[in-house]
Amino acid sequence: MPEGPSIVILKEEVLQFEGHEVISVSGNSIIGIERLQGLTVLSFKTWGKNFIICFNGFSIKIHLLLFGTYRINERKETQPRLSLVFDNGELNFYTCSIKFLECDVNSHYDWTADVMNEDWNPKSAKNKLEKIPDAMICDALLEQDVFSGVGNIIKNEVLYRVKIHPESLVGKIPKPKISEIIKEAVTYSFQFLEWKKQNELKKHWLAHSKTICFRCGLPLIKKQTGVKKRRSFFCTNCQNLY
DNA sequence: TATAATGTTTGAAC
DNA sequence: AGTTCAAACATTAT
Numbered sequence: 001m002p003e004g005p006s007i008v009i010l011k012e013e014v015l016q017f018e019g020h021e022v023i024s025v026s027g028n029s030i031i032g033i034e035r036l037q038g039l040t041v042l043s044f045k046t047w048g049k050n051f052i053i054c055f056n057g058f059s060i061k062i063h064l065l066l067f068g069t070y071r072i073n074e075r076k077e078t079q080p081r082l083s084l085v086f087d088n089g090e091l092n093f094y095t096c097s098i099k100f101l102e103c104d105v106n107s108h109y110d111w112t113a114d115v116m117n118e119d120w121n122p123k124s125a126k127n128k129l130e131k132i133p134d135a136m137i138c139d140a141l142l143e144q145d146v147f148s149g150v151g152n153i154i155k156n157e158v159l160y161r162v163k164i165h166p167e168s169l170v171g172k173i174p175k176p177k178i179s180e181i182i183k184e185a186v187t188y189s190f191q192f193l194e195w196k197k198q199n200e201l202k203k204h205w206l207a208h209s210k211t212i213c214f215r216c217g218l219p220l221i222k223k224q225t226g227v228k229k230r231r232s233f234f235c236t237n238c239q240n241l242y
Numbered sequence: 243t244a245t246a247a248t249g250t251t252t253g254a255a256c
Numbered sequence: 257a258g259t260t261c262a263a264a265c266a267t268t269a270t
Contacts, residue, residue, distance in 0.1 A: 065265080065266080066265090066266080066267080067265090067266050067267040067268075068266090068267090069267085078267090094267090095265090095266055095267065097265090227260080227261085
């Protein structure tokens, strides 16, 4: 379910609870969530696929991984991992990873690495890519320390749009193309956000899960690529291999 | 019904 | 000691 843009949507949906007190806590998490009882939410933040709830002196990090879901002001049949009840509603998380982050949340995250953050720094991403010339671009795009928030869908769509073969080596891709990839990672992430909100994300997929190249009509290749072995959809005719 | 899928962490093996 | 890789986790649509 979640790549960066989906978590941004989550954050927007829970704004109603900012500044509100946690009246009751429950859930099958074993990390000691009862600690949240009676505390007031200072703010909600996101860092890529991480959803962060900030309290005075510490924060809680929620990662939905592959199967995680959430419900606002409603419940699923299954047991929540974490359920927070406020005076104006409730927030429930299912099958997710939850961890505490002590002290200042800023000491845990490099905000310049999040493609959807206002502090996103493309130059910094470029520098990080220069340090991994032997990596395939399909792996590099999924590297959360470089492109926090980018997931497999965004990876495939970005590479298709900039016409780069996913197995291209970072160090061999021309510099202007690298800049284009970095730029498109941001552009597509925000398009993903808007399309997801309109419930028409899949409608705009050009490569991901597709079988025929939108440009030339030849069959798209579907293959597990890179050390991460995530599926890539690409056109060997339209996407250059460097 | 079996399979695959928008993901990350862990710990064994080298 | 550092890197690499498969296993584990867990849900749902096709």
